[in-house]
Amino acid sequence: MWNFSVVTGWIDALLHRWMGATWALVAEFVIVGLALLAVYAVLALALIYIERKVCAFFQCRIGPNRVGKWGVLQSVADMIKILLKELIRIDRSDRFLFRLASFMVIVGSICTFAALPFDKALHAIDFNIGIFYILAVSSLGVVGILMAGWASNSKYTMIGAMRSGAQLISYEISAGLSLLVIVILSGTMQLSEIVEQQADMWFIFKGNIPAIIAFFTYIIAGHAETNRGPFDLPEAESELTAGYHTEYSGIQFGFFYLAEYMNMFIIAAVAAVMFLGGWTPLHIPGWEGFNHAMDWIPGIVWFFGKTFACVFIALWVRWSFPRLRIDQLLGLEWKILMPICLVNVVLTSILAILI
Amino acid sequence: MKKYITDIALGLWRLFQGMYITMLNFVRPKFTEQYPENRGEKEYFDRFRALLVMPHDERNHHKCTACGICQTNCPNGTIEVVSRMEADEATGRDKKTLDRYMYDLGSCTFCGLCTHSCPFGAIRWSNEFEHSLFTRSKLHMQLNRPGSSLAPKPAPAPVPAAPAAEPAKKE
Known part of the structure; x- marks a missing residue:
C-alpha cells in the first residue's frame, strides 16, 4: 500500500542535501507548521460551508448558493469579511487577557490537530502517549474560554464561560473513560500503533459490546466538549446573545469560530482513529477480494471519509435536538454517562483478561 | 435500578x-x-393580484367607457379617471371619453373592488409583481396607452364585424 513516507522522505533528503542537519530540522519544523496551519484553515472553511449546507438541508432550505457554484466560496467571502472587520476595544475589560483568550482557544485546537494521524507516515508527531496528549491539550481551550468570559467584563460572557467550564470539565471525564476502553483493548496510547492494530478489523467491530458503548458515549461527550449540538449552553443565543465570545469582533471572533469548527473536526477525527480505524481500509476477515479492492482506496481518503461521517453525525444531532438545561446537562453527565463509562471500563478489563 | x-x-x-x-x-x-434565475418560468395562479392593467387589443382599443365606477369604489383614492367630452362619430352627440386612467400603485391595497365592479371588464389584475423603483413618482402610472380609444360596439348580429372585442379579453 502506497503511503506518504515517499514524499516526506524525499523532502527530508532534499533539505539535507541543501543544508546542515540542524538547519534541515528547522526548515522541516517550519514546513510542517505551515502545512498544518494551511490545512487547519482550509478544513475550517470547508467545515463552515458543510455546516451551513447540511443545516439548510435539515431545515428544508437550500443554503448558501450565490457565491460561486453551489455557494462553495461563501465561507471564503465570509473569511475576507471577518478579516476586514474592526477589533473593538471593550471599555473596562482586562485587555491583556481579552487578547490572550482567543489565542489560547485556537492554540489548544491547533496543538490537538497537529497530533492527528492523517495517513500512514503523514503524522506530524507520533508520541507514544498520543491519545493522552490529545486529551490533555484539547482541555487548554477551556482556559481560553474562561479567560474570554472573565476578561470581557460582561454578564453574558461571564455566565457563558462558567457554564462552559462546568460542561467541559464534566464531559472530559466521559470522553477520557470512553477512550480508555480502546487503550485497554489495544494496550497502547500511540496513535499510529492503535491504527495499525485495526488493519484487520476496526475496534468498533472487534471490540464487542464495550467498544460500541464507548463509541456512543464518546460521541455524546465529544459533542458536549465542542460546545455544539444540544449542548450549546455556553453560547445559547436566546439566553446569552453569544455566550463567552459576545464581546469579540473581527478576527478575534474568527479565532473562536474556527476553533469551534475545528474542535468538531478533531472530536470526529479522534472517534475515527480510535473506533473506526483511522486510515486503515474496511476489512472483513475471509473476504479476500473485497479486502484487496478496499486496499486500493488511499488511506487519506479513508481517514477523511470516516471523519466527515462523524462530522455529519455531529451536525445531524445538532439540528435535531433542543438545547438542554444546565441541570439536565450536568445530570446527564454525572448520573448517566459517567456510570455507564465506568461500568464499561470494568467490562472491558474483564473481557481483555478473558480473551 | 430497573427504572x-x-x-x-x-x-x-x-x-x-x-x-x-x-x-x-x-x-x-x-x-x-431560485427567484432571479427562474424569472418567467414560474406560473402564478390566476387570482394573483400584483398590478392593475387595462388590456388593449391590437388596434389599441380598450374597453373603458370612463364611467368612473372604479374610482367611486376605490377605498383609498388610488384610481383617478380623467375624462373629456368628445363628439360621437355615429350619433354626433357629445359622449364621455377616457382621457387618462391614472393609477397610483403606491397607495393600492389590491382589494380588487375596481375590477369586481367594472361593468365592462376593462381593467384586470396582472402577475407583474416586480415593482421596485428608485422614485415614488414612477409608481403613479397611466393605464391607458397613448392614442388608445374605446373599442367600437359589436355590430348587430347579421354582421359579425367585431373582432376587436374578443381578442381584448385574451390579452
Whole structure:
C-alpha cells in the first residue's frame, strides 16, 4: 500500500542535501507548521460551508448558493469579511487577557490537530502517549474560554464561560473513560500503533459490546466538549446573545469560530482513529477480494471519509435536538454517562483478561 | 435500578426517533424558488393580484367607457379617471371619453373592488409583481396607452364585424 513516507522522505533528503542537519530540522519544523496551519484553515472553511449546507438541508432550505457554484466560496467571502472587520476595544475589560483568550482557544485546537494521524507516515508527531496528549491539550481551550468570559467584563460572557467550564470539565471525564476502553483493548496510547492494530478489523467491530458503548458515549461527550449540538449552553443565543465570545469582533471572533469548527473536526477525527480505524481500509476477515479492492482506496481518503461521517453525525444531532438545561446537562453527565463509562471500563478489563 | 436502565433505553429510542424524523427532512426535495434565475418560468395562479392593467387589443382599443365606477369604489383614492367630452362619430352627440386612467400603485391595497365592479371588464389584475423603483413618482402610472380609444360596439348580429372585442379579453 502506497503511503506518504515517499514524499516526506524525499523532502527530508532534499533539505539535507541543501543544508546542515540542524538547519534541515528547522526548515522541516517550519514546513510542517505551515502545512498544518494551511490545512487547519482550509478544513475550517470547508467545515463552515458543510455546516451551513447540511443545516439548510435539515431545515428544508437550500443554503448558501450565490457565491460561486453551489455557494462553495461563501465561507471564503465570509473569511475576507471577518478579516476586514474592526477589533473593538471593550471599555473596562482586562485587555491583556481579552487578547490572550482567543489565542489560547485556537492554540489548544491547533496543538490537538497537529497530533492527528492523517495517513500512514503523514503524522506530524507520533508520541507514544498520543491519545493522552490529545486529551490533555484539547482541555487548554477551556482556559481560553474562561479567560474570554472573565476578561470581557460582561454578564453574558461571564455566565457563558462558567457554564462552559462546568460542561467541559464534566464531559472530559466521559470522553477520557470512553477512550480508555480502546487503550485497554489495544494496550497502547500511540496513535499510529492503535491504527495499525485495526488493519484487520476496526475496534468498533472487534471490540464487542464495550467498544460500541464507548463509541456512543464518546460521541455524546465529544459533542458536549465542542460546545455544539444540544449542548450549546455556553453560547445559547436566546439566553446569552453569544455566550463567552459576545464581546469579540473581527478576527478575534474568527479565532473562536474556527476553533469551534475545528474542535468538531478533531472530536470526529479522534472517534475515527480510535473506533473506526483511522486510515486503515474496511476489512472483513475471509473476504479476500473485497479486502484487496478496499486496499486500493488511499488511506487519506479513508481517514477523511470516516471523519466527515462523524462530522455529519455531529451536525445531524445538532439540528435535531433542543438545547438542554444546565441541570439536565450536568445530570446527564454525572448520573448517566459517567456510570455507564465506568461500568464499561470494568467490562472491558474483564473481557481483555478473558480473551 | 430497573427504572434507571429502562429510562436510558427509552430515552435513546426517542432520540433515534427524532433523528429519523430530521433525516426524512434532510432527504426531502427542496422547494425553494431560485427567484432571479427562474424569472418567467414560474406560473402564478390566476387570482394573483400584483398590478392593475387595462388590456388593449391590437388596434389599441380598450374597453373603458370612463364611467368612473372604479374610482367611486376605490377605498383609498388610488384610481383617478380623467375624462373629456368628445363628439360621437355615429350619433354626433357629445359622449364621455377616457382621457387618462391614472393609477397610483403606491397607495393600492389590491382589494380588487375596481375590477369586481367594472361593468365592462376593462381593467384586470396582472402577475407583474416586480415593482421596485428608485422614485415614488414612477409608481403613479397611466393605464391607458397613448392614442388608445374605446373599442367600437359589436355590430348587430347579421354582421359579425367585431373582432376587436374578443381578442381584448385574451390579452
